[in-house]
Amino acid sequence: MANTYTQIFIHAVFAVQGRQNLIQADFRDEVQKYMTGIVTNLGSKLIAINNRPDHFHLLIGYKPHIALSELIGKVKSGASGLINQKKWIQGRFEWQEGFGGFSYSTSQLDTVVRYIQNQEQHHTRKSFREEYLELLNEFGIPYDEKYLFRWIE
Numbered sequence: 001m002a003n004t005y006t007q008i009f010i011h012a013v014f015a016v017q018g019r020q021n022l023i024q025a026d027f028r029d030e031v032q033k034y035m036t037g038i039v040t041n042l043g044s045k046l047i048a049i050n051n052r053p054d055h056f057h058l059l060i061g062y063k064p065h066i067a068l069s070e071l072i073g074k075v076k077s078g079a080s081g082l083i084n085q086k087k088w089i090q091g092r093f094e095w096q097e098g099f100g101g102f103s104y105s106t107s108q109l110d111t112v113v114r115y116i117q118n119q120e121q122h123h124t125r126k127s128f129r130e131e132y133l134e135l136l137n138e139f140g141i142p143y144d145e146k147y148l149f150r151w152i153e
Helices: 025-041 068-086 106-117 128-138
Strands: 008-015 045-052 055-062 100-104
Touching: 008 068, 008 106, 008 128, 025 045, 025 055, 025 068, 045 106, 055 068, 055 106, 100 106, 100 128
Parallel strands: none
Antiparallel strands: 008 055, 008 100, 045 055
């Protein structure tokens, strides 16, 4: 839409179905590049991306000409299609339903980028479950436990 100006930064978090450790190091870079291409092709900008074997973090400079849920849905479906097409895992790869989306201001971007870049170190101290629930609580997002990710601990 003409004359529309926005500055929206979203930290999106989503997990592999059943929180299985399926995103292996030998193909993670290709998945990250593929996701970056999807975000870019949909008119937004990927600022930071990182993952653990069971979940992803993306920091997006979001352009609201597409619904956020549609953008993340396209990222997830595109990436799962790539993983399944390349047969990087046995069986069918799927993501958990839904995602977490957290907004930040420009002044917070350096902190969020460092947080995303340091996922490996971060998860030596905290599980994904603890991290995700902490984000929901920190942002005051109400949730019902029965609709959260299916946890395999």
